[in-house]
Amino acid sequence: MTAPDTPDTPDTPDTLVARFEAAARRDPSAVAVVADGERLTYGALERRADRLARRLIAAGAGPERLVGVALPHSAALVVALLAVLKSGAACLPVDPGHPPGRIAYVLGDARPAVLLAESDPTGPRSAAEQAGIRWMDPGAETEAPDADDAGPVTDGERVAPLLPGHPAYVVYTSGSTGAPKGVVVPHSAVTALFDAVGPRYRFGPEGIWSFFHSFAFDFSVWEIWGPLTSGGRTVVVPAGAPRSAGDFLDLLAAEGVTPSAFLRLAGAAEGHPPTALRLVVLGGEALDVSRLAEWYERHPEGPPLVNRYGTAETTVHVTGRPLDPARAAAGESPVGEGLPGSAVRLLGPDLSAVPDGETGELYVSGPQVARGYLGRPALTAARFVADPAGGGQRLYRTGDLARGTAGGLDFVGRADDQVRIRGFRIELGEVESVAARLRAELIRRRTAAAASATPVPEPVPVPTEGHIHR
Incomplete structure (x- = not known):
């Protein structure tokens, strides 16, 4: 895999794989995944993933290599994602619901060693065949799904030891010149995210999360690996469920899940069973806080709301701020302060700090910053710049504008044509x-x-x- 920038030295000494395996050892009988009536324990999930990971290694997967995954929302998808990481490779998410042209572009640009896809000849498999990329049906097993095997995959089986700085996934975002670009995110960036927020919000075995978003959208990293690295449970929401907020709420109530698609669900809450809301995290797009007024009226003693800001290049979330009715009434869009370990700064065009209260472009540094763009050294150099303050750190130039306040940062808008x-x-x-x-x-x-x-x-x-x- 081409990654033109050397990753920052990770503050965390382990990988997503190591964290999952630790959770599986603590309680292999705990439920890890719920999907369409199927319940997979940590032990069963690990056995299936290890078996598939060994098939991937035999097919050439390993550290600094990519494996594409093009499967619908299901337990099999979670097995596949874990198997890719256990092989040492980075996951290339390819949403089978995306337009065929985009699927073909992503596969042709990233050139994964293998694509995991269903055998349907009209699906992503066809794009892989046309691009000369090997594809594999993860469900085509010769053994029973829960058959005993050789245990967890080891570094001795991989083509090279798996390290925290190795890529965990490459997610494609929109490109200003007409070509989407792949963001290379290492294990260390994701574990740094969970280290920053997990203790405060008590990530652990009692957590039940919804896997709601497309897995080609980086917010899904939070929904999948947040629970699976802390002993919690992820409830896979079928791809069609989001069309009906009411049905989605029923599912969340039945499984005791804290939902992700908050604003959409809040309006459908009347007449549906209550959900086990302990914390609501908002993110993914600029928050219109005026839309929260009704929520606060209905739930004056309700669970806390936290607004977070981030990009694929800064690993899902890199700032956060608890919300309150006063800010909702004021109509502000607060994104707060940088998470522990990360620094966010407002700089002007000459990379000098802007005065307090003024608007500037938001730059991010720290362990959550991605390695760069896949196969695009010039673009990487333009967006991941040297810290003018020295110290050898890199800053990611977000292109977002914010204004500093006594309570942190308020989001203002974009510095370019991105929406x-x-x-x-x-x-x-x-x-x-x-x-x-x-x-x-x-x-x-x-x-x-x-x-x-x-x-x-x-x-x-x-x-x-x-x-x-x-």
């Missing part, structure tokens, strides 16, 4: 690039009250849905 839709970062340049190839008219939203249009030079037929998906 967020349902938590996904989208570069308008990418949209423009695709639309230009379609010779379609592009409408670019600039503000809440204005838009600009770029007309095509001559009349053309309206693109069909099939053209747009391509």
Whole structure:
């Protein structure tokens, strides 16, 4: 795997694999995964993942190599994700629900050693075959699912020892020039995230989490590995469930889960069983705090709400601030302060600190900063810059604007044309690039009250849905 930047020295001495295996040793009979009526204990999950990991190693997987995963939300998906990490490889999430063109692009750009996919010839398997990438059906086992095996995969079986600085996953985000880019995130960055927030919020065996988001969206790292590295349980929400907030609430209540998709569910809470809300973490996109007023009216003594800010390049969340009714009434969008171990700074165009109360671009340093962009050294050098204060640290330039206050940072907006839709970062340049190839008219939203249009030079037929998906 090409990663042009040397990762920062990790503060944590272990990997996601080591943390999962420690949890499995503590209580192998504890339920780790619930999915569509199926319940997998830590022991059963580990046995299945070890068996698949050995198949992956035999197929060439290992540290600094990629294995693609293109499976629907299910227990088998969690098994596959764990197996990839146990093989030593980094996971390349490929959502099978994404447009075929994007799937083909990600596979062609990342070139994983293997793709784990179902045997459906019309699915991601087809894109892998066309790209000359080996694919493997993780369900095609010759042994019984719970058969005894040789125990956990060891470094002696891997092509090289698995280290904290090795990549854990590569997630693709939108690209300003029309090409999505892969962000390389090491194990040490994810364990640093959990070290920063786990003790405060009591991560542990009593935690029951919802795996709600697409696993190609980095927020899912929080939903999957938060519980599985602390002895908790992840409840896999079927891909179709989010369409009905009411059905989703019923599932969460039945399993005792703290939900992720808060604002959508809050409005559907009336008339549904109560959920086991202990903490609500908000993140993924800029928070409209005015939408929380109704929540506080209904639940004046309710569970705490915490707003978090982060990007794929800073490993899910890198700041946080507890919310309160006063801030909701004021209409502010607070993102708080950097998590323990991470530093967030507001800098001007010349990388000098902006005065208190002024707006500046948000830069992040610390163990949660990613290694860089897969196969893009120039872009990595432009976005991951040397700390002007010295010390050999790197700063990630987020492109987000914030303002410093006595209570931390308030999010202001973007310094470029990037927007967020349902938590996904989208570069308008990418949209423009695709639309230009379609010779379609592009409408670019600039503000809440204005838009600009770029007309095509001559009349053309309206693109069909099939053209747009391509």
